[in-house]
Amino acid sequence: MKVVQVLPALNGGGVEKGTLEVAKYLVDHGHESIVVSAGGGMVQQLEGEGSRHIQWDLGKKSLLTFRHIWAFRKFLREEQPDILHLRSRMPAWVAWFAWNGLPITTRPKLVTTVHGLYSVSKYSQIMCRGEAVIAVSETVRDYILKNYPETPESNIHLIYRGVEPAEWPYGYQATPEWKQAFFTEFPQLEGKRLLCLPGRLTRLKGHNDFLDLISSLASEYEDVHAIIVGGEDPKRKEYAQELYQRVEDLGLEQRVTFTGARRDIREIFSISEIVYSLSTKPESFGRTVLEALSLGKPVLGYDHGGVGEILSEIFPSGKVTLGSLSELSEKSQVVLTKSPAPDFLETFTKQKMLSSTLDVYSDL
Incomplete structure (x- = not known):
């Protein structure tokens, strides 16, 4: 052909x-x-x-x-x-x-x-x-x-x-060299349990829900730190400023790190305890969710669109009712306590x- x-x-x-x-x-x-x-x-x-x-x-x-x-x-x-x-x-x-x-x-x-x-x-x-x-x-x-x-x-x-399982292998560990370079760049993250929200800084990605979650977990977990991995959207600079201000207003400056856009997302997922997908609008698919699950990482995501479909198949306990902060907090605490692992990929x-x-x- x-x-x-x-x-x-x-x-x-x-x-x-x-x-x-x-x-x-x-x-x-x-x-x-x-x-x-x-x-x-x-x-x-x-x-x-x-x-x-x-x-x-x-x-x-x-x-x-x-x-x-x-x-x-x-x-x-x-x-x-x-x-x-x-x-x-x-x-x-x-x-x-x-x-x-x-x-x-x-x-x-x-x-x-x-x-x-x-x-x-x-x-x-x-x-x-x-x-x-x-x-x-x-x-x-x-x-x-x-x-x-x-x-x-x-x-x-x-x-x-x-996804290609060889590119996103189950149980993947970042190299000591990568970790050393990463923690040199972000020393505040070393020794912390990392909660990761990937995605550009646009309103639909649910950053405010994520910050509310971190705020609710802060008093319970001394070692939990949030990383927001994604660059500013050039057309939405104001929204990025809003987020930085909100981190200050919530008193989370020592608990939240914005890494900017990164090409080493696989390595960042590998050192994260939980990866999140909190888009307020349904996504047609949700590749980052699949990539994190392929590595064997627990993902918590709103149960709608393609993300809901992926979680239903691979990690049903990761599904969260859209907008329910109490459920999001509850399920985060379960994962932080029990560290459940998703199944191997077969469908995707x-x-x-x-x-x-x-x-x-x-x-x-």
Whole structure:
């Protein structure tokens, strides 16, 4: 098969990572892989793993972007791929118009992946127009059926995102060298039991609930320290300032550390007692939750969206009713006392995700 995947850019992120994983899997199995994007830091890896990259900015939200329709149609005519896989809304519109203008008998089969719970609109509806529509969780599948009922149910394929157990091995321990460097940078964390909330500093990530939790645990546990791992959102500087002020107001300056954005999240998870997911809006999946569980770390998360699905499967005792601080505090104390470990991953592996994606391509 020859497969073309289309997305805005390759600068890092869950969608981009999944695109590279599928591309490599195709090449490893003797297929031809092409990725169309505006470029970015992951292009070198993509090409190194045997795919071709076509630099083409189809992700700019502007009417001018539609001028690429005819050139993209020409590209499809010349390349004659078997599968055209669209992963993002703006490029999907351009590619769909190009694809739709080709003869039904000669055009590639069309696949779309709904990666997120997009705002419901005509604009978002394009992601449900694939001949096969991949939903990354039951939550996304339900979202499609509820909001885009014109999508034939038989077209929807549930394929969970997955992690590579070799990258996130169960029981993983950070190296002594890493620990020494980390505790030199953050001496206040050494010898403490760390409670970790990963995620950028945006309002939806539930930082205030986390700070309320730490405040409630502070008098009981002398050795508990919170780490918030994530960079400030450039568009939401005020929110970050609000959080820093709130830490002061609650008197938690000695109990909470903001690490900023980090690339060593696996190591940070490995030294944490509990990892949290407290997003106030349901997430389409929840990759960080899966990564922490894959390492064998207890995760406490609000029981909605993809996070609720993952916890139901691997660590049901980690599910917390949305917004219930008392339950969150209670379950945190149970984990701090008993240190229960989640099950090994079976449902959410990268191998399962990739083989299922290839099956969709083959069936089409």
